[in-house]
Amino acid sequence: IAAVTNIDAEHLNHYGTYSAAQIAKAMPYTYAAMSNNSIEDIVNSKLVVFFGYNPNETRMSGGGFTYSLQQFKEQGNTKLIIIDPRYSDTAVTAADEWIPIHPGTDAALVSALAYVIITENLHDQEFLDTYTVGFDKDHMPEGYEDQDSYKDYILGTGADGTPKTPEWAAPITGIPVEKIVQLAREIALSKPCMIAQGFGTQRQANGEESCRSIAMLAILTGNVGIHGG
Numbered sequence: 001i002a003a004v005t006n007i008d009a010e011h012l013n014h015y016g017t018y019s020a021a022q023i024a025k026a027m028p029y030t031y032a033a034m035s036n037n038s039i040e041d042i043v044n045s046k047l048v049v050f051f052g053y054n055p056n057e058t059r060m061s062g063g064g065f066t067y068s069l070q071q072f073k074e075q076g077n078t079k080l081i082i083i084d085p086r087y088s089d090t091a092v093t094a095a096d097e098w099i100p101i102h103p104g105t106d107a108a109l110v111s112a113l114a115y116v117i118i119t120e121n122l123h124d125q126e127f128l129d130t131y132t133v134g135f136d137k138d139h140m141p142e143g144y145e146d147q148d149s150y151k152d153y154i155l156g157t158g159a160d161g162t163p164k165t166p167e168w169a170a171p172i173t174g175i176p177v178e179k180i181v182q183l184a185r186e187i188a189l190s191k192p193c194m195i196a197q198g199f200g201t202q203r204q205a206n207g208e209e210s211c212r213s214i215a216m217l218a219i220l221t222g223n224v225g226i227h228g229g
Contacts, residue, residue, distance in 0.1 A: 020199045026208035030215050037194070037229060042072045044228030047190035048080045050095075051106055051214050053198035054088035069094055079190075081183070083109070099183070105173040106201045107213040109180065112169035114154045116184035117220055123188070124222030132219060150216070188221050192228030 016024070027033070042048060056066055072078060073094055082088070082095040083106070091098040101109060117123050128135045134144075136151045148158030156163030166180040173180075187193055195218045202211040223229035 018203070020202070022202040022208040023197075023199060023211040026202070026212050027215065030212050030219075031224075037227075039068045041227055041229075042068050042194055043075065045072065045192050045194040046078055046228065047186065047193040048072065048078065049187060049193065049195045049217075050080070050082045050084070050090070051195070051197040052084050052200040053082070053196050054084065054086070054090045056089040056093060058198065081186075099175060099179065102172070102174045104204050104210075105169075106197075107210045108164075108169045108172040109175060110213040110217055111154060111164035112166045112173075112180050113184040113187065113217060114150075114220055115164045116166065116181050117188045118151060118154055120185070120188075122185065123220045127222035127224070128219070131224070187217060191221070191223065192226050193218075193221060193223045194228060195223065 016022075055069060069080075069090075073080070079096045080094055081097045081099065082091045083099045083101055084091060085101055085103045087098060087100070129139065133139050133141045134150055136149045137145075140147065140149060152158035153160070154164050162168065166177040166184075169175070169180060170177045187195070195214065197211060197214045201214065202208060204210070218224050218229060
């Protein structure tokens with residue numbers, strides 16, 4: 001008993017949980033806060049894109065998302081796309097389109113989507129100029145003017161020299177080039193667009209970067225701070 005007590009007294013403590021530790025840490029660095037639209041606001045969206053998100057299974061305990069999702073679907077003039085390795089309950093019962101993806105490759109997909117959006121001039125430059133830092137060389141934070149911008153990384157004009165094209169992402173993600181291009185255009189041209197992610201996308205090494213990459217889609221398209229975004 002003494003030995004057990006001694007071990008218990010000296011055990012290493014922990015922080016966070018298996019659930020959402022990395023996304024909770026990353027979002028304040030992305031948005032300067034951990035906040036989002038209320039779940040009921042989904043009824044104002046014209047397009048909804050879920051990354052690894054299965055509310056019919058994970059939000060049944062009074063979260064209200066399943067009810068709001070049903071209202072969204074009943075409107076009939078909107079579309080739900082689910083990107084998930086699993087053909088989940090939500091994909092079966094609610095999705096208009098399910099896009100299977102290799103597990104852990106969400107950031108690669110988003111980078112290719114961003115490549116199409118930027119090169120086809122479909123991004124919301126006014127929103128980016130007004131509300132963000134770090135998108136391009138003209139808006140780098142103080143002290144980082146000589147570092148790569150997000151645009152540099154995506155277009156391959158930065159240190160790694162790799163353009164994040166759909167052709168680059170297709171073998172990584174398992175999603176065809178044509179589908180990546182189509183999805184990028186659909187996200188960019190449908191406004192307001194709600195982009196949501198489950199916690200599964202960040203449950204891996206460097207998972208905080210996966211969830212930050214997904215958040216960039218809403219930022220690129222100006223779907224932040226608006227109804228249905």
